[in-house]
Amino acid sequence: MTSSLLLGLIGDGISASRTPRMHENEGAAHSIPTIYRTIDISSPHLAEATLTELLTAAIRLGFDGLNITHPFKQQVIGLLDEVDPVAARIKSVNTVVIDSTGRTTGYNTDVTGFAAGFRAGLHGAATEVVVQIGAGGAGRAVGFALAELGIRELIIADTDVQRAEGLAADIVETSAVGTRARAIGLDELEGAAASARGIVNATPVGMKAYPGTPVDTSVFGAETWVADVVYFPLETQLLAEARAKGCRTLDGSGMAVNQAIDAFELFSGEKADAQRMRETFLSF
Numbered sequence: 001m002t003s004s005l006l007l008g009l010i011g012d013g014i015s016a017s018r019t020p021r022m023h024e025n026e027g028a029a030h031s032i033p034t035i036y037r038t039i040d041i042s043s044p045h046l047a048e049a050t051l052t053e054l055l056t057a058a059i060r061l062g063f064d065g066l067n068i069t070h071p072f073k074q075q076v077i078g079l080l081d082e083v084d085p086v087a088a089r090i091k092s093v094n095t096v097v098i099d100s101t102g103r104t105t106g107y108n109t110d111v112t113g114f115a116a117g118f119r120a121g122l123h124g125a126a127t128e129v130v131v132q133i134g135a136g137g138a139g140r141a142v143g144f145a146l147a148e149l150g151i152r153e154l155i156i157a158d159t160d161v162q163r164a165e166g167l168a169a170d171i172v173e174t175s176a177v178g179t180r181a182r183a184i185g186l187d188e189l190e191g192a193a194a195s196a197r198g199i200v201n202a203t204p205v206g207m208k209a210y211p212g213t214p215v216d217t218s219v220f221g222a223e224t225w226v227a228d229v230v231y232f233p234l235e236t237q238l239l240a241e242a243r244a245k246g247c248r249t250l251d252g253s254g255m256a257v258n259q260a261i262d263a264f265e266l267f268s269g270e271k272a273d274a275q276r277m278r279e280t281f282l283s284f
């Protein structure tokens, strides 16, 4: 068994992340002393640091693993010794395991995390046609997870149409179950949402800094399910309005907790306790 864990999160503006506490508490519960540091490039002393420098420093200082977040999830791929096939397919890594020789392997637990959260929170939800809004960092993971979950037709909208088109093309190219994916313009969003069985928000809309909803919820029927990846706050305006219409909803905590559960197992070789991880996440 791992005797201790030294972990970190590399990203921009991550000081409020709940991930360090989830790993430190879970490590302690498994009698594995765990230190998890945020390595925030918005800190003045890291203003000039490159990802290569930070990764090299972590390897040299004996870190056992790293989580990687915005803006480095794609860039880190080229710096690793090995990349898990799922992460390579979606071109995004959020978890790096560093072995005792310094060898690095990249994984993506955002995909498995969203899928696990969806299975737990929206079990049995209709999978025919789903509209996904947002094709950025979280959106790429969500899109591939939805394809893995067996969504038959995935319609993707993003203010950056090229981003939506790129994600749709990548999903079509790699889907093992033949998911049909296509991009639409924002002018087609309401019409698509009105006839979809499910809606997923993977934009920052709903956060304090981006108030409102990414789509007009008056087009939802009571049988439409609605998922949000935003978790600051957990109850977004989109989810509140959808719930008021009687829709089943899924908040962003499932993805956030399950990505950490899967990463903890990769770092420690131990199964995390899902209930305990969730309680830690919600205790902030």
Ligand code: NAD
Pocket (backbone or CB within 6 Å): 070, 110, 133, 134, 135, 136, 137, 138, 139, 157, 158, 159, 160, 163, 202, 203, 204, 205, 207, 214, 229, 230, 231, 252, 253, 255, 256, 257, 259
């Ligand atoms: P990002 O900037 O990489 O991507 C956001 C995408 O949304 C961009 O492509 C942008 O063009 C698009 N967009 C923005 N406003 C839009 C609108 N009104 N209509 C259509 N498209 C729009 O950001 P990200 O890293 O993907 O993060 C998005 C949200 O997901 C944030 O709130 C973040 O906190 C959250 N997130 C949650 C989890 C989780 O575990 N639950 C994980 C990662 C990110």
